[in-house]
Amino acid sequence: MAKITFPVEGTHIMMFARAVGDTNPVYHDGEAAKKTEAGGVIAPPTFPQAVAQFDPEYHLRPKPGQQWFGSAKEPSGVEGKAQSSGGLHAEQHYEYHRHLRPGDVLTAETKPGKSWEKQSQRAGKLVFRERITEYRDQKGELVITARGVGVTTERPVDQKK
């Protein structure tokens, strides 16, 4: 998979912290952050997920001139059987060598990991796929390792079980 360049910006960190309801000044107030142990603004622990913004091919972002599988005039913009959304998120693991700061320019490289199957009462056959992403900084140092597991379900997850 291609390497993705992920510039870490203060405004993006501020908006990310807002979305998770985190009012900690260390994520938006440079002056206040200087007085903390972090010594300046840092990114919240799950911020690496926003790397999707920097993937030009990311399949869960509508693109001009291409059909989008979400609703518009019709419940789906894609005719016939609905395109899969790519499944659900089953697991996410991060290992931090240091925390991200505005001004970091990361290079993210993702490799496929293990794959396995399981039978579920609530959603039928489940297919799990692991992806490992290494985030390196502008000096080439490994700063964060992420391991995500996605699951494709045979049918929607039953809410009654």
Place this chain on the structure above:
Amino acid sequence: MALKASRLKVGDTHKERVVENLSRTQIVQYAGVSGDYNPLHTDEVYTTKVAGYPTVFAHGMLTMGLTGKMLTNYVGDGRLTKFGVRFTNQVWPGDTLDSIATVAALRQEAGQQLVDLTVSTVNQDGREVMNGTATARLDP
């Protein structure tokens, strides 16, 4: 403020309400900032008529982000060395989530004091939506 190893013991807990009555708009906020525009999270028409779910539901990573807020409030800024979770049930608009961290172990690694935590986030019905573990650096 960072946690001190000398003031912690196995079994200690820290609990926070990380979201109350989760709004669809907050899910939209998370979609916009993370870049994950999967219609399952924000598009009611697609989600009910095409995907076959009762309504839209939150990104797992929104739940992990909400839970991360509880963790960083507990262990201090920039102190986490590991954070990993499994998503066990979906989170829906209107849900209220409580996250709890429990001290599982206190240990030293290369001269650094560390705490291992188990992490659990439950909804208003007491159903666990996410569980996992985290490790953080401590002061002595």
